[in-house]
Amino acid sequence: MVVRTRVNGEWREADVWPGASLLTMLRDSLGLFGSKNACEQGECGSCSVWLDGKLVCSCLVLAPQAHEREVRTVESLGAAAMNPVQEAFIEAGAVQCGFCTPGFIVAVTDLLQRDPAPNEISVREALSGNLCRCTGYQKILDAVALAARRIREPST
Amino acid sequence: MSVRIGIRGGIGESVRRVDGEPKVKGDFEYASDLSREGMLWGATLRSPHPHARIRSIDIQAAVSSPGVLAVLLAGDVPGKKTHGLDEADQPVLAWDVVRYAGEPVALVAAEDLELAREALKKIVVDYEVLPAVTDMEAALSPDAPRLHGKANNIIRSLRILHGNPDAKADVWVEGIYETGMQDQAPLGPEAGLAVPAADGGVDLYVATQWLHVDQDQIAPCLDLPREKVRLHLGGVGGAFGAREDLSMHIHACLLALRTKRPVKIVYGRQESFYGHVHRHPMRIWMRHGANRDGKLVNVQAYLLSDGGAYTSTSGPVIGNATSFAAGPYEVPNARLEGTAVFTNNLPCGAMRGFGAVQATFAYEAQMDELARALEMDPLELRSRNALHTGTVMPTGQLVSGAAPVRELIDRVAVLPVPPDEPAPDRDPMLLPGGAGHVGHGESLKRGIGFAVGYKNIGYSEGFDDSSQAWVRLSRDRDGPLARVKTAAVDVGQGLDTIVTQIVRTELGVERVALEQPDTRIGSAGSSSASRQTMMTGGAVQLACRAVREELDRQGGLERLNRPIEASRTYHHRVTGKLDENGQGDPHVTFAFAAARAVVEVDTELGLVRVVQLAVAQDVGRALNPQSVYGQIEGGSAQGLGLALMEEIELTDGKVRNASFTDYLIPTILDMPPVVSELIEEPEPGVPFGAKGVGEFSTVVVPAAVAAALRQATGRAIHRIPVKPDDLAGLRPALAYRKPPGS
Numbered sequence: 001m002v003v004r005t006r007v008n009g010e011w012r013e014a015d016v017w018p019g020a021s022l023l024t025m026l027r028d029s030l031g032l033f034g035s036k037n038a039c040e041q042g043e044c045g046s047c048s049v050w051l052d053g054k055l056v057c058s059c060l061v062l063a064p065q066a067h068e069r070e071v072r073t074v075e076s077l078g079a080a081a082m083n084p085v086q087e088a089f090i091e092a093g094a095v096q097c098g099f100c101t102p103g104f105i106v107a108v109t110d111l112l113q114r115d116p117a118p119n120e121i122s123v124r125e126a127l128s129g130n131l132c133r134c135t136g137y138q139k140i141l142d143a144v145a146l147a148a149r150r151i152r153e154p155s156t
Numbered sequence: 157m158s159v160r161i162g163i164r165g166g167i168g169e170s171v172r173r174v175d176g177e178p179k180v181k182g183d184f185e186y187a188s189d190l191s192r193e194g195m196l197w198g199a200t201l202r203s204p205h206p207h208a209r210i211r212s213i214d215i216q217a218a219v220s221s222p223g224v225l226a227v228l229l230a231g232d233v234p235g236k237k238t239h240g241l242d243e244a245d246q247p248v249l250a251w252d253v254v255r256y257a258g259e260p261v262a263l264v265a266a267e268d269l270e271l272a273r274e275a276l277k278k279i280v281v282d283y284e285v286l287p288a289v290t291d292m293e294a295a296l297s298p299d300a301p302r303l304h305g306k307a308n309n310i311i312r313s314l315r316i317l318h319g320n321p322d323a324k325a326d327v328w329v330e331g332i333y334e335t336g337m338q339d340q341a342p343l344g345p346e347a348g349l350a351v352p353a354a355d356g357g358v359d360l361y362v363a364t365q366w367l368h369v370d371q372d373q374i375a376p377c378l379d380l381p382r383e384k385v386r387l388h389l390g391g392v393g394g395a396f397g398a399r400e401d402l403s404m405h406i407h408a409c410l411l412a413l414r415t416k417r418p419v420k421i422v423y424g425r426q427e428s429f430y431g432h433v434h435r436h437p438m439r440i441w442m443r444h445g446a447n448r449d450g451k452l453v454n455v456q457a458y459l460l461s462d463g464g465a466y467t468s469t470s471g472p473v474i475g476n477a478t479s480f481a482a483g484p485y486e487v488p489n490a491r492l493e494g495t496a497v498f499t500n501n502l503p504c505g506a507m508r509g510f511g512a513v514q515a516t517f518a519y520e521a522q523m524d525e526l527a528r529a530l531e532m533d534p535l536e537l538r539s540r541n542a543l544h545t546g547t548v549m550p551t552g553q554l555v556s557g558a559a560p561v562r563e564l565i566d567r568v569a570v571l572p573v574p575p576d577e578p579a580p581d582r583d584p585m586l587l588p589g590g591a592g593h594v595g596h597g598e599s600l601k602r603g604i605g606f607a608v609g610y611k612n613i614g615y616s617e618g619f620d621d622s623s624q625a626w627v628r629l630s631r632d633r634d635g636p637l638a639r640v641k642t643a644a645v646d647v648g649q650g651l652d653t654i655v656t657q658i659v660r661t662e663l664g665v666e667r668v669a670l671e672q673p674d675t676r677i678g679s680a681g682s683s684s685a686s687r688q689t690m691m692t693g694g695a696v697q698l699a700c701r702a703v704r705e706e707l708d709r710q711g712g713l714e715r716l717n718r719p720i721e722a723s724r725t726y727h728h729r730v731t732g733k734l735d736e737n738g739q740g741d742p743h744v745t746f747a748f749a750a751a752r753a754v755v756e757v758d759t760e761l762g763l764v765r766v767v768q769l770a771v772a773q774d775v776g777r778a779l780n781p782q783s784v785y786g787q788i789e790g791g792s793a794q795g796l797g798l799a800l801m802e803e804i805e806l807t808d809g810k811v812r813n814a815s816f817t818d819y820l821i822p823t824i825l826d827m828p829p830v831v832s833e834l835i836e837e838p839e840p841g842v843p844f845g846a847k848g849v850g851e852f853s854t855v856v857v858p859a860a861v862a863a864a865l866r867q868a869t870g871r872a873i874h875r876i877p878v879k880p881d882d883l884a885g886l887r888p889a890l891a892y893r894k895p896p897g898s
Contacts, residue, residue, distance in 0.1 A: 017268075017270055019270075020270075027189075028191075028268075031191075033182070033185070033186075033189035034181070034182020034183070035182070036186070036188075036343070036344075036393075037188065037345070037422075037424075038343040038344065038345065038393075038425065038816075039425045039815070039816040040424050040425055040426075041425070041815060041816065041817055043815070043816035043817055044343065044816055046343060073182070074181065074182035075181070075182055077181070078180070078181050079181075082177065082180065082181070085180075086177075086180035086181065089176070089180050090172050090173065090176035090177065090180060091172065093170070093173075093782040093783065093785070093786050095173055095175075095176050095179050095180060096394075096648040096649065096650065096786060096790065097342065097343065097344060097392065097393050097394040097395075097647065097648025098175065098179030098180075098184055098393070098648065099186060099342070099343040099344040099393030099394060099648075100343050101179050101180055101182075102179075102180075102181075102182040105180055105182075121583050121585050121586070123824075124585070124824045124825050125585065125591065125825070127824045128591065128823050128824055128825045130824070131343065131816065131821060131823060132343070132824075133341055133342055133343050133394050133396075133790075133793075133794075133821060134394055134648050134786075134790045135786060135789060135790050135793075136786075136789035136790045136791075136792055136793035136822075136827055136830055137789075137793070137822075137824040137827045138789045138827070138829060138830055139782075139785075139786055139789065140824070141824070
C-alpha cells in the first residue's frame with residue numbers, strides 16, 4: 001500500500017507492505033538511515049522520532065499509521081548547524097559507538113523542549129527508554145546538563 | 157622540530173571524537189545502513205534443537221516462494237565446510253548434525269526481508285533429536301554425548317603448578333562460585349553487505365573487529381584465493397568481543413556469488429543472541445590458605461568453563477582465567493587448574509574481560525572470606541599481599557612493568573562515599589525498585605564492597621601479533637595533510653581519534669585524514685584484548701617517525717613539496733607458551749584496577765540500588781583522558797549488568813530470553829554515578845607508556861558489587877548475576893563440594 005507522510009517538512013510517498021513498521025519505511029523505502037533498529041520491540045529507543053510532534057519508537061508504529069501525518073527524524077536536526085544537544089553530546093564525550101546516539105539526540109531534544117531545566121532524576125526517567133551499551137550513561141547525563149545550560153544561557 | 161610544540165589535538169588532550177559529528181546527526185553509516193542498487197536480503201534458518209541429526213531437508217516450497225532467488229544448504233558451500241578462530245570446527249551450514257539450538261542450517265536470498273523470512277518458514281527439516289549435554293560438569297562424564305566424536309568433550313585443560321602446591325597453611329577458606337552466560341549486546345546488530353565482483357570474487361562490507369582474520373576464514377569456504385575476497389569495514393555499532401567470530405559473513409558472500417547480486421544480511425535482536433558467541437559461564441572451586449599474619453601461602457583453584465558447541469576462543473579464555481586465578485597477589489604456592497568443555501549450549505568466546513572477569517569474582521570473594529576468617533580488614537589483607545613490580549606470578553612470569561596495586565587500593569578507598577539519606581526523605585526513584593514504586597524503603601541495608609583485579613593487554617601464549625600502518629604526508633592549498641591507513645577497527649572505543657592524536661603529536665601536523673580500513677593493507681589484528689592503542693598506535697608512531705626522518709632530511713614542514721610516505725609494522729615483545737606445569741612467559745603486560753561499590757538492598761524484596769561505583773585504574777598514560785573515563789564508565793556498566801541482571805537463560809540448551817525485553821542490560825535508571833581515578837605510571841617498552849584501558853573496570857566491578865551485597869545482607873553470594881531470590885534468602889548459596897576428578 002502507498003503511505004503518504006510529511007517527513008522532515010517534505011511530503012513523501014512509500015509503497016510498503018501493510019505490516020511494515022514506520023522505522024522500516026523510513027530506512028528501507030525513504031533512505032533515512034539515521035533512525036536505528038537495535039531491538040525491534042520498543043525497548044531501546046534507537047529509532048526515536050516525532051510523530052505529529054510526539055516522541056515515539058518508530059519500530060512500534062505501523063507505517064500505515066503515519067499516513068497523512070507528520071514525522072520528524074534525527075535528520076531534521078542539525079542539517080545546517082548542530083543543535084545544542086548534538087554539540088553537547090560531542091563535547092561531553094557522550095558518543096562512543098554511536099548506534100544509540102540518534103535516538104538519544106531526539107529524546108533529549110524532546111525533553112529539553114518540554115522542560116528546559118530538568119533535574120537529574122527527571123532526566124534519568126525521561127531517558128529510561130533509551131539503551132546505551134557503551135557509555136554507562138554518565139557522559140550522557142553530563143551532555144544533557146550542558147545542553148540545558150546552553151539552551152537557557154546561549155552565551156555559555 | 158619546533159613545529160611539534162603547541163600542536164593542538166595531540167596526545168594527552170581530551171580531543172573531540174573524529175566521528176562525533178556524523179554520529180550525532182545520524183549520518184554515520186553503520187553496516188546495517190548499507191544498500192546497493194538491485195540488492196537482495198539474506199536470511200538464515202536455524203536449528204530449534206540443541207542436538208539433532210538432520211535426516212533430510214526439503215527446500216522445494218522455499219525455492220518457489222515469491223521473490224526468492226536462492227536457497228542454500230551445506231552442500232552448496234563450494235570450499236571448506238567449516239570455520240573457526242582457533243579450530244575450524246564450526247559448520248558454515250550444518251550437515252548431518254546440529255550441535256546447538258540456533259545453529260545455521262539453510263540460507264535464503266529474496267527481494268526483501270519479509271519475503272526471505274516467509275521462504276524460511278517453508279523449508280522442512282526432518283530432525284532426529286539426540287540426547288544433549290547442557291551442563292559443564294555433566295559434559296565431563298564418560299557417559300555424556302560427545303559433541304565432536306573425540307575421546308571426551310574437553311576443549312582445553314591446563315594446570316599451573318607453582319612453588320610447593322601442597323604447602324600447609326594456618327587458615328583455609330573454600331568456596332564454589334558460578335558466573336552466568338553474559339551477552340555482549342552491542343546495540344548495532346550483526347550486519348554486512350556482500351557485492352559480487354567482475355573478477356569472480358566478492359567484496360564484503362561488514363561490521364567486525366578484525367578484517368583479516370575474517371578474510372582468512374571466509375576465502376577457503378568460498379574456494380577463492382584470499383585476494384579475491386576483499387573485506388571493507390562497515391560502521392560498527394559496538395562489539396565487546398561479539399564480532400571476533402564470524403556471523404553472517406560467509407552466508408552473505410555465498411548468496412551474492414550464487415545470485416550475482418549484492419546481498420545484505422542484518423540480524424534482528426533475537427537472532428543476534430544466537431548469532432554470536434557469549435561470555436563463558438564458569439564454575440570455579442577455590443581454596444585459599446594463609447598464615448595467621450595474613451600472608452597468602454597457597455591458592456588452589458579448579459575452573460570449569462562451558463565452551464558451548466564449538467571451540468571459538470575457549471582455549472585462550474580458560475588460559476587467561478586460570479593464569480589469573482590467584483589474583484593480583486604475591487602467592488608463593490599454587491595449584492591452578494582449568495578446563496573448558498563442549499556442551500550443546502550456545503558457543504562461547506570473547507567478551508570484554510576474557511576469562512579474567514569470572515576468576516576475579518571468585519578470588520575476590522575468597523579474599524573477603526579469608527579476611528573474615530583472619531579477623532582482618534579486607535583492604536589491609538589485599539595490600540599486604542599485593543603483587544608489585546618484581547613479583548613472580550604462578551606461571552613463573554616476572555612482573556616487569558608498572559603494577560601499582562597498593563596505590564590503586566589506597567586511592568579507591570579514599571574516594572568520597574555518598575551520604576546515606578534516610579528513606580522517607582527521598583524521591584521514590586532513589587529507592588531500590590525505583591520506577592516500580594514497589595517499596596517505601598522499610599527494610600533498606602547499605603553495603604560497601606571492594607575488589608582488585610587485573611588482566612593481560614594484547615594476545616598471549618606466544619601469539620605472533622602485529623599491526624601495520626601507512627602514513628603519507630603531503631601539502632595541499634590548505635597546508636600539510638597527513639593521510640593514514642590501517643586495517644584497525646574503531647568499534648566505538650575511539651581508536652580513530654587516538655590515531656589522529658598520535659599523528660598530530662608525531663608529525664606536528666593538525667590535519668589528519670583516516671582512510672577506511674580494508675584488507676588491502678596488512679593486518680592490524682583485532683580490536684580486542686585492550687591492544688589497539690599499543691599495537692596500531694605503535695605502528696602509526698613508527699610510520700610517522702619514518703616520515704619524520706625523511707621530512708627532517710628535506711628541511712622540515714616548511715620545505716615539504718613532494719609527498720613522503722612510509723609503512724611500518726609494530727610487534728610487541730615475544731611471549732611464550734606454557735609448559736605442562738603451566739610455567740612460561742605468557743603475557744605481554746598487564747593492567748590493574750580496583751573498584752568499590754556502594755549498594756542498597758531492600759532485604760525483604762531482594763531489590764538492589766547501586767548507589768555509586770568507584771574505580772581506580774592503572775592506565776600507564778591517558779592519551780585521551782575523556783575517552784579513558786568513558787571506557788571505565790562503560791566497562792563498569794557492563795560489570796554491573798553481569799553482577800545484577802544480565803544472563804542468557806538456557807533450559808535444556810534453549811534460550812529463554814533472546815530479546816531486550818527479557819535479557820536486561822542496565823538502563824540510565826540502573827547506573828549510578830561512576831567516580832574514577834587514573835594512575836598514570838608509564839609502562840616501559842610500550843608506545844607512549846600507554847596501557848590499554850577497555851576491559852579493566854569490567855573485570856573488577858562485578859566482584860565489588862557482589863562484595864557489597866554480601867556486606868549489606870550478610871548472605872553468602874556465590875553466583876552472579878545475583879537475583880532477588882538470592883538476596884531475599886529464597887535460593888541457598890552453593891555449598892562446597894570437591895571439584896570434579898579430585
